Amino acid sequence: MCGICGWVDFERDLREERATAQAMTDTMACRGPDDEGLWTAPHAAIGHRRLAIIDLKGGRQPMITEDAGRGPAVLTYSGEVYNFQELRAELSARGHRFRTQSDTEVVLLAYVEWGADLAEHLNGMYAFAIWDAAREELLLVRDRMGIKPLYYYPTPHGVLFGSEPKAILANPHVPRVVDADGLRELLAFVKTPEHGIFKGMYEVRPGQIVQVGRDGIRKRRYWRLQSHEHEDDVETSVKTVRGLLDDIVTRQLISDVPLCSLLSGGLDSSMITALAAKDLREQHLGTVRSFSVDFVGYTEHFKPDFTRSTPDTPYVHDLVSHVGADHTDIVLNSNELMDPAVRAAVLRARDLPLGIGDMDSSLYLLFKAIREHSTVALSGESADEVFGGYRWFHDPEAVTADTFPWLVGENMADHTGAELLFTDEAQRMLDMAGYRDQSYRQALDEVPGLPGETGHQRRMREVSYFHLTRFVQILLDRKDRMSMAVGLEVRVPFCDHRLVEYVFNAPWALKTFDGREKSLLRGAAADLLPESVLRRLKSPYPATQDPLYEQALHDEARKVLEGGEAPCAGLIDPERARAVIEQPVGATSAMASRAALERVLQLDAWFKDYGVRLAL
Incomplete structure (x- = not known):
C-alpha cells in the first residue's frame, strides 16, 4: 500500500521548497510507516511513504528509471x-531488465514501454503518479473501481496531489475553504465523481488518467462499465463467477x-475466507x-431492527469451525467507541466529517487490533454492489423511485441526518433535495444502454450502475481511510474489474434465479460454506x-451546542437540536436522529481542528 503526494510547478524551483x-509527505506517515522518500527537481517534488508488502528490501520509492537519451521517469x-508477474515476464521479453522483485518496478517499466496506456494492462488496486522529466509531464492514474484514493489541486502553474486531502492541505498555498457545493456534497450521501469537497480540489475519477503539462490539464477515462449481451445460462454463469473468484x-x-x-459471518466475507482457507x-501454507x-x-441482548435481523457472532463461529480458521473476535465497549482520542483519529483519517x-x-x-498481527487483510466489501445484495434492490418502491434507491423511505434514515437539525434558512440555501436530484440525473445520463433493453431489466441495470459508480465509493473510501490510518492494507477481491464487468451484464432474473438476493x-459458494451462513x-x-x-x-452534543458559540452554530437550529438531545435514551433509536447527532459532533470538531472556512 502506501501514501503518495507531490507538487508540480512550471514557474517555481521546487528544490527550494523541499521543506x-x-x-506534505509527512502527512502520509500513517499510510506508510515502514519507509519514506522525497525526490525534487526544478519543477517537480515527488513524495512517498511506504507500507512494505512485496519485496521488502527492493521496493523503495520514489522509484526512478533512466532511459538513454532522456531524463528520468x-x-x-x-x-x-495482482498481474505483476505476468507483466514482468512480458516486459522482460520486450527487453526490459529488472533490479527488484517488486510490482512497483513493473509499473514503472510498463510506463517506459506503453506510456500513458500502461493502465489498461494493470489488474489491481492502485493510485500512482509518474513525473516524466523529458516530457515535463505528470501522469496521475487511479484504478478502475476507485479502491485507492487520489486527489489533486490545480494551481496557476501546475498541480498539487496526494492520496488524501491532508497531503494537499499541508501546502500553505491551499486555503481550507468549503463552498456551498462542497457542503452539499459533504451531506448528500451520493458521492459525485471527481468532487473533492474542499474548494478547488478534485478527486481522480475511478478508471481515469489525468495528465498535467505546461499546456494545462487533460483528463481521459481508460475504463468504464460497458453494456453487452449476457449469453451464459445459470449453470455457466455460476461456474464463471466461481472460476473468477478462485483466480482473484x-x-x-x-x-x-x-x-x-x-x-462478518455473512455470505460475502465467508466466501472470501473459505476460498483463502482452501x-x-x-x-x-x-x-x-x-x-x-x-x-x-x-449477541446476548441483540434486538432485530429494520436493518439487521441477526447478530454476526454465531454465524462467524459457524464459518470458523467449518473451514478451520485461526480466529479472533475483537470485542469493543461503548467507552472505547466514544473515546475522544478515537473519534479524533477517525476524523483525521477521513479529513472530512463524513463519519457514521x-x-x-x-x-x-478493529483494524488497529488486527494490525498487531497482520499487515494485509482480505475483505468481502463490494459484493452487495456487484451482486445486488442490499434490501433496496428488492424493494419495488425504492427501485422505481426517481432517485437513488438508498435515499428512499426508511433507507434514507441510514444515510442522512445532519440537515434535519439545520435552520430553515440553511436548508433553503443548500436545497439538498435539488442537489441530490442533480447528482442522480448526472448518473442516469451515464448509464450505458443495451439496444432493445426496456422495463424492469433496464431499470435494474441503472440501479446496478448507481451502486458500482456512486454507492460503492462511499464504502471503499471508509475502508481505505480507517485501514490506512493504522497502516493496514485491505484488499477487495469483489472489486476485480473482470468480475464486475461479467456480473454487471448478467440479467436481473439471473442474479435472483433462486428467488433471493445475490x-x-x-x-458459486454452495460447496464452500455451512448451510447456516449460505442461507x-x-x-x-x-x-x-x-x-x-x-x-x-x-451528553456530548449538549456540551457542544450549549457550551458557547460552536463553529457550526450558524447552521444548526438550537430548538431542533434540543428536541433530539432531550428525548429519553431509546427514543432516538431511529437512525436519522442518531446520525444527526453524530454529524453535528463531527462538524464541530472539523471546523475547530481543521480551521475550515465556509464560503456560502
Whole structure:
C-alpha cells in the first residue's frame, strides 16, 4: 500500500521548497510507516511513504528509471498490481531488465514501454503518479473501481496531489475553504465523481488518467462499465463467477507479510475466507487467520431492527469451525467507541466529517487490533454492489423511485441526518433535495444502454450502475481511510474489474434465479460454506445497541451546542437540536436522529481542528 503526494510547478524551483514537500509527505506517515522518500527537481517534488508488502528490501520509492537519451521517469505508487508477474515476464521479453522483485518496478517499466496506456494492462488496486522529466509531464492514474484514493489541486502553474486531502492541505498555498457545493456534497450521501469537497480540489475519477503539462490539464477515462449481451445460462454463469473468484483470491493472497481475512459471518466475507482457507491449504501454507468485530453484550441482548435481523457472532463461529480458521473476535465497549482520542483519529483519517459514528470508530479499532498481527487483510466489501445484495434492490418502491434507491423511505434514515437539525434558512440555501436530484440525473445520463433493453431489466441495470459508480465509493473510501490510518492494507477481491464487468451484464432474473438476493454468489459458494451462513439474510456492518453509547452522544452534543458559540452554530437550529438531545435514551433509536447527532459532533470538531472556512 502506501501514501503518495507531490507538487508540480512550471514557474517555481521546487528544490527550494523541499521543506514544504516534506511536510506534505509527512502527512502520509500513517499510510506508510515502514519507509519514506522525497525526490525534487526544478519543477517537480515527488513524495512517498511506504507500507512494505512485496519485496521488502527492493521496493523503495520514489522509484526512478533512466532511459538513454532522456531524463528520468519518477514513480510514486500506492496499491497492488495482482498481474505483476505476468507483466514482468512480458516486459522482460520486450527487453526490459529488472533490479527488484517488486510490482512497483513493473509499473514503472510498463510506463517506459506503453506510456500513458500502461493502465489498461494493470489488474489491481492502485493510485500512482509518474513525473516524466523529458516530457515535463505528470501522469496521475487511479484504478478502475476507485479502491485507492487520489486527489489533486490545480494551481496557476501546475498541480498539487496526494492520496488524501491532508497531503494537499499541508501546502500553505491551499486555503481550507468549503463552498456551498462542497457542503452539499459533504451531506448528500451520493458521492459525485471527481468532487473533492474542499474548494478547488478534485478527486481522480475511478478508471481515469489525468495528465498535467505546461499546456494545462487533460483528463481521459481508460475504463468504464460497458453494456453487452449476457449469453451464459445459470449453470455457466455460476461456474464463471466461481472460476473468477478462485483466480482473484489466489492472486490476492500474494504477500511477503502476514495476511488475514475480515469475517462478518455473512455470505460475502465467508466466501472470501473459505476460498483463502482452501487456497492456503492446497499450497501447504497453513490455516487462514480471521478477525471479526463485536460489542460487549451485543449477541446476548441483540434486538432485530429494520436493518439487521441477526447478530454476526454465531454465524462467524459457524464459518470458523467449518473451514478451520485461526480466529479472533475483537470485542469493543461503548467507552472505547466514544473515546475522544478515537473519534479524533477517525476524523483525521477521513479529513472530512463524513463519519457514521460508532460504525467508523469500531472499524478503526478493529483494524488497529488486527494490525498487531497482520499487515494485509482480505475483505468481502463490494459484493452487495456487484451482486445486488442490499434490501433496496428488492424493494419495488425504492427501485422505481426517481432517485437513488438508498435515499428512499426508511433507507434514507441510514444515510442522512445532519440537515434535519439545520435552520430553515440553511436548508433553503443548500436545497439538498435539488442537489441530490442533480447528482442522480448526472448518473442516469451515464448509464450505458443495451439496444432493445426496456422495463424492469433496464431499470435494474441503472440501479446496478448507481451502486458500482456512486454507492460503492462511499464504502471503499471508509475502508481505505480507517485501514490506512493504522497502516493496514485491505484488499477487495469483489472489486476485480473482470468480475464486475461479467456480473454487471448478467440479467436481473439471473442474479435472483433462486428467488433471493445475490443468487449467483450463493450458487458459486454452495460447496464452500455451512448451510447456516449460505442461507443467512443480508445483515450490514453492525452498530452498537448499547444505550450507554446513545447517552454519551446526547451528553456530548449538549456540551457542544450549549457550551458557547460552536463553529457550526450558524447552521444548526438550537430548538431542533434540543428536541433530539432531550428525548429519553431509546427514543432516538431511529437512525436519522442518531446520525444527526453524530454529524453535528463531527462538524464541530472539523471546523475547530481543521480551521475550515465556509464560503456560502
